[in-house]
Amino acid sequence: MAQINRIGEGLVDTSRTLSFTFNGDTLAGHPGDTLASALLANGIRFVGRSFKYHRPRGIFTAGSEEPNALVQLRTGAHQEPNTRATVAELFDGLTATSQNHRGSLKFDLLAMNDLLTPFLGAGFYYKTFMWPKSFWEKVYEPLIRNSAGLGRLSGEADPDSYDKGFLHCDVLVIGAGPAGLAAALTAGRAGARVILADEDFRFGGRLLAETHEIDGADGVDWAEQAVAELAAMDNVRLMSRTCVHGAFDHGIYGALERKTDHLPKSGGKPRQVLWRIYSRRALLCAGATERSICFGNNDRPGVMLAGAVRTYVNRFGVTPGQRVAIFTNNDDGWRTAHDLAEKGVEIAAVIDSRDGTPPAAPHGAMVAMGSAVTNAAGRHGLRSLTLTNGQTIQADCLAVSGGWNPNVHLTCHQRGRPVWRQDIAAFVPGGDLPVGMSVAGAAKGDMTLSAALKAGHGAGNAAAKDLGFTASRKAAPKSDDEAADVTAFWQVRESKTRAWVDQQNDVTVKDVKLAHQDGFRAVEHLKRYTTLGMATDQGKTANVLGLAIMAELTGRTIPETGTTVFRPPYSPVPIGAFAGRSRGKDFRPYRLTTSHGWAEEQGAVFVETGMWLRAQWFPQPGETHWRQSVDREVTRTRGSVGVCDVTTLGKIDIQGRDAAEFLNKVYANGFAKLPVGKTRYGLMLREDGIAMDDGTTARLAENHFVMTTTTANAVSVFRHMEFCRQCLWPGLDVHLISATEQWAQFAVAGPNSRKLLQKLVDAEHDISNEAFPFMACAELTVCGGTPARLFRISFSGELAYEIAVPARYGDAMVRALMAAGEAFDVVAYGTEALGVMRIEKGHAAGNELTGQTTARDLGLGRMVSKKKDCIGNTLSEREGLNREDGLTLVGFRPVDRATELKAGAHFVVKGKPVTTENDQGWMTSVAWSPTLGHSIGLGFIQRGHDRMGETVIAADPLRGNDIEVEIVSPHFVDPEGERLRA
Amino acid sequence: MIIDHPLLGPRDAAEFYVLGDASLIERPDWQDDNAAAAFDSYMHLRDNPAGEHRELWFHEQGDRSWLVVTRNTLTHEVVKVELARDVALALGRST
């Protein structure tokens, strides 16, 4: 197909031709084109369907405000829904398809919705689909959902990558139109670090779309010179294809830079970069967006905004039609007529809603003052117009201008509310701007080029001066003031057919009227009831129209009616860009212990515990089920000796003259009198009296302690202790260092653990039972001089130790332990065996320390000292935490030993219904005990201690098996603790 | 947001952990006659003002200072940043 509407060069490179397809048809365009300009060049006006009525739609604008020309770009996993053709840069091989139709674009089955309009007005769905009740979910909603949405996701993982970056500047200039360029120039010349960002791929803003002159030169050339001057400044960063999408606290702006969207393939580079820009000052020079006028069938393909028509003609060398009519309420519309006529396009008519003398009309054009368009005809593309006087005009394009709305969006992202300016019939930024932001140019209501240049120039200087830079004395660029008179005109009342306010969401003037009739008159009610402004364009071309029509209906002024507020982002941002590289395996970092490589060599199965990867078990040849591995690890540990990496436990180094006093305050049990060379189990409460964490703390020297925390709470315990140290007891001489990563630590457990360690601990250190009894600790050396710490503590209930070495020796240590253990048939055990052994011993862990249980519940009530001040002491005495019928941690075993217990089952008394009222507690942890040969469990049950031997039901309606269990002591193995003292 | 750390200068808020009202510094005396009530109100009740709010921030990804940040909860403007330890000492807290 030939480019029948290509009438000139504009700013595209017609020397090169690019090939692209739309709905399978191969078409041609040029570098510098957008998909929209190329489609128009090829004479294609009908490109999509609207959301609700599936009305045929064309290209309405030339920017990111586009409500209609949304397409699916690219194919396969790269398929990208809802892309505005008006901002998609053309590249060779681009494929685009239209969206939201069933059947072809031209014959859309759902276009019948348009015939049902009388019944599908605003909010119709709130009033029906209620009978019969079951039909909503079975019939009505599936119907609605099937027709929901516009574009389609591929359903495959996004194959592109996204990056994130941080930028800092003195002055961020948002928008590189005349005001933005002028501002960047003055701020840059003054020496400020400037970032100039614009969402377009070429700087210049409206200058690219107009035929203005600045300082006697062509506006486009002036922009080019300005960009060249800026590019030569080291202190200026130019960011095209970059949309500043949100204004956040303290001068931080979000921006999206499109890196490879304009290329056929990303070539391994990130598709887009999400920037966080930290600015001291921000100048919003975002220009203005034109709005339409409501008249009958004003949504026909071929009806366009007048400024967009100029853009296509001047910038892209494309006329959107062969015979163009203009409908305007302001002087700006006339510019379109002149620019088109200049390029030789036939002007069918200029229709101006204002009375009075017409501005000079292009030669031969029919002029109708005080008139309006009442209807547009041509279902798949405009054919003719009807005026208020009944006259019909043949035209294939209608350029409409209802005036311009300053792009105040970013001024509203915090507290700002726009205010109405009657003289330009538009909202302008109000007070309460984001800190550091000022606004210049059309975004502030400076609606002429000369005013915008002057304001931008001044704003750039002012920002620089404000930051202590010396402003340059160079004069502001000059331009003539163009005519910019406007008289508010929102809708053509004579229209008898539907007139669209929000084109994408199909909100018509009638819908606004119905909202009024139904009582939805507040601006927000109007929006929510009709969906006005909730489409992908956030109502950029629609909101003010809807508001104005509601004002007319209620007889109030626009300021009395309310104002529209915009939320970030200014233009929609791909979710992938916000996520950046944090996806897949890179979603969060992995923390690996020093024995990880060794464990991998052993074929360990790993499990995530927080960010850590820990060996869960070590399968051996011939083992087909994880239980076989775990049973072996438990049995051999209890039978001889096992080694387990416990590095992930939090480690906090505590030093200072008052270290003991400090520990005495943060632990519920006493620590003041712990002798040097001893370790003690410590229970930490939250200030509200609930158990927070537990672990062991060793006193290495008078003023030196080492604490361990649970893996899960390592960070929060350290934070809490710093809070206690800095905020509660700042006078104590104590210092804390988080040492979790600094030490590799291994549990060595089992009757042969001492013998094993004796082979490694250097001979001068006596670790015999007498010299190094249960709960002893020492700093010593191993393997011929390597520094180490040894703790005789036991989680397994066996004779056991934990040995810590500086992290760099961790790998060597585990290998040395395993080698030294060969004589004892040592076994490496993972977290699963660790868990089994702790359940066999009745130790509480994460499933019990839920943040809901007290020391009393855990059976540790007596540990909470009443003789000292400690965190949580006072509030632990509250009545509800000391109830007679309170929960207690006890053991459970199945009455029928062959049955398997399940964690999460709830306890009810035998014979009672399984209901909330009869709920007496729940099973927290279960394990198969290879030592006992049956399933065992820990759990909380009311008055547990008084009910030893009682049989209750562990009810598990979720998995459908209720089983009888016996309440027993939680210490299943070696209740007297003889083994660990051996 | 940006927190102007008294020792380190302006730092991104994402480096911090926010605990809440700075009144948590003023932990009651456990031996007071009405300690139970005092602890209950200390732990559970908040002024929660719409306006200036003194609050505790922990520089977790930094120097591990606890800070008292005076910040407006309507505008997010940061009015003042102090080391919590200094605030606690000024309140007469010691051991």
Added chain:
Amino acid sequence: MRYSAFRILKEGLTGNRGWTPVWREPEPKPAYDIVIVGGGGHGLSTAYYLAKEFGVTNVAVLEKGWLGSGNIGRNTTIIRSNYMLPGNEPFYEFSMKLWEGLEQDFNYNAMVSQRGILNLAHSDPQRDGYARRGNAMRMAGADAVLLDADGVRKLCPFLDFDNARFPIRAGLWQPRGGTVRHDAVAWGYARGADSRGIDIIQNCEVTGFQIKDGVCSGVETSRGTIAAKKVAVCVAGSSSHVMAKAGMRLPIESHVLQAFVSEGLKPVIPGVVTFGAGHFYVSQSDKGGLVFGGDIDGYNTYAQRGNLPVVEDVCEGGMALMPMIGRARLLRMWGGIMDMSMDGSPFIDKTHIDGLYFNGGWCYGGFKATPASGFCYAHLLARDEPHPTATEMRLDRFSRGRPIDEKGMGAQPNLH
């Protein structure tokens, strides 16, 4: 006016001229039996149930802005009753049952859509926790299904099963969970309350309480003094500063929860999906937008907006869980102010001031509670005793040591 398909047909054929306002715009009367402060979801449902269930109609609802302008119109529209603790679960299940009959009850289609909610577990302890919770739900009469990884895959094949940092191990599935068109809930309740004679007064801000000798006898408003036998405050998001006018300090902090919606997409996500290893939950609206959110920003605020770190955190969770959404564009972000309480659970209670009642502290869970909250508050107001499902939601539960702490985070509101 009764709404029906027939009515729509009739109006459509006669130019839609017969529709009348959904609610009146009455002037406030000098006195009422009950004045409800706050015309959000909970205030309006309280009014509705006072009239419908308890026959109390001499009631005004005072709203400082436009009705439904609070969190009822800012949430992510999810309903569920997948709570764990006995102080909560029966209440939320009661709410779920009210949702299920709501539209026929108030003759307004709020699009209650029970497409299910899936909470994912990524570790054995998390699965055990869901088992405990699922059983608690079943014991309270709710529905719950514990799925293994294959079961999750069958339900949501688009999740990342092959390359996940935190592999999906299980899921707690509540088929009756789902979404509701949030604004319509406010409008439906308002319509139902208004038609039963209750005055809904918009643009009427309460500036003070008339309290003497420990008795509250009315409110001062921007439209004059209004006397009331009972004043029922119901202003979640603003609770602290409204109750401060009565001299009360609350166990509440205000925080912002951000929410997000994508551009409209053809249906891809069946129900509600919640990530268990990051901050992300998502559903897809009847219009096709992905509606999603994550955690609160974490600092005290009354500004209805958040900051970028949380936006990025939420989207990271989204991409980690369902990498197919990368090319969907985030269309709009906004924030709502949460009454974050000290244990993450709400209050429906009398205060120590006679005649002054308080409903708040809903954290980010207020929407799903809207029907039961209104019902139980109406019960308390009409009968002066708590509804059987809301007996634990008391203001003094902290001093008594009976918190309802689902997450086990203790008295730190930003962790709930």
